[in-house]
Amino acid sequence: MVGRLEGKVAIVTGGGSGFGAGIATKFVQEGAKVLIADLSQENGAKVAQSLGAEYLAADVTKRSDWEALLKKAVDSFGGLDIVVNNAGTTYKNKPTESVTDDDFDLVFNVNVKSIYLSSNVLVPYFIENNRPGSFIQIASTAGIRPRPGLTWYNASKAAVSNASKTMAVEYAPKQIRFNAVCPVVGSTGLTHLFLGKADTEENRKGFVSTIPLGRGSTPKDVANACCYLASDEAEFITGVNLEVDGGRCV
Template identity: 40%
Template sequence: MRLKDKVAVITGAGSGIGRKTAILFAEHGAKVTAADVNLETAEETCSMIKEQGGQCIAVKTDVSNARDIQEMLNTTLNAFGKLDILYNNAGIPMIAQSIEDVTEELFDRIMDVNVKGVFLGCKYAVPIFKMQGTGGVIISTASSAVSRPRPGQNIYAASKGTIVTLTRALAAELAEHQIRVAAINPVAVDTPMFYGFIGDRDEQEARASFKSTIPLGRMAQPEDIAYAALYLASDEASLVTGAIMDVDGGRGV
């Protein structure tokens, strides 16, 4: 019960990393807000948690919309009375393409979700943490693309690089308030989002291509990332802030 009596908000909780993390956090005693742009999948995550005796509420949230973020946090406070952990996990992928083929619309969409979504989460969670006066934890999902970008993943890599820099800046800024800030750099994860990276490529060929660059020889599973988030969110990591945790099978070495 590493998160007993903690309250956690997890974005992108309707599938993949977010769903696995929500379930794992609940197993360790957290009360969870499962936020996702797809309310139905968020509700499915909550149903899984409740079947195991946990507490969860589902909230429809477009992380690029400030009102949605505020509503997500207000709903959490109304339901559970406090906020301890914000996991900015929601993100969107990018099919590899040369920079000259990237449209302004695609650029804006990636930055809106992957960067603005994290900014808004932090912007509106931090005042709550400060008001409570007991610290807090902010975790964000970045990517191994920050240090080892693949060809054609230009804007996606840039968006995740921004998260890493923002994480370090906020760690320095918020330390006096005992608010810890960290990020996780996953390698390619075996989730539905993976298909958003490969487009119309042959799936087996794409998997083989990704695996060939990972020294440990496999893609990440959602639980690999979830357990990293569990550690960062727990009191066991009480001296950890500004950390960027690579969960990449050695790809960044």
């Protein structure tokens, strides 16, 4: 059977672990050629090798690294079709008045500036080559139904969703689609920060109790949503926040 992403080329940031590794795995399974970008050479290279994908060390807050990713995708695979902005971070859940300048800068640089840079560097490529494109941002239910203690993380994810909607309208005439996937908390390397305490089943109970389907998002859940949005099945879908949250935002 032909995969749903057969012949497509994708960049997946933060692809060395968590949701990103799940997305990269699903995309390869569906026939895409994948370039994994990750700050961790150990994790990124390991996942890429296991999947037969490519890897490039990249800091998503640096323009030069985005330029290098575009060059790598074109040189290795002959082009680019899909960009998954999965890399993200947070500070530890705490009272908003105790948030530091460094905390604020961290979430807005990694979560928002990365979206700015990816579009600023890559959109011209799609336009100049008259090539349809699909940008998928991993936002969060935190930007839709925020919980206390993570004010500026929540605000950064709301910015991601709003920017995606704006660019969806702006670049629709060029056939460049922008969508956001909004997971609820799962079990990843950042979960202990969202909780503000150790990532244990007991400590997750308070979060999970607000999710009607009774569990958190998994890499498989997020990857399946991204695969749909990246595929030709979603060619008429742009500007959406696809909530992958077990009913949390209802």
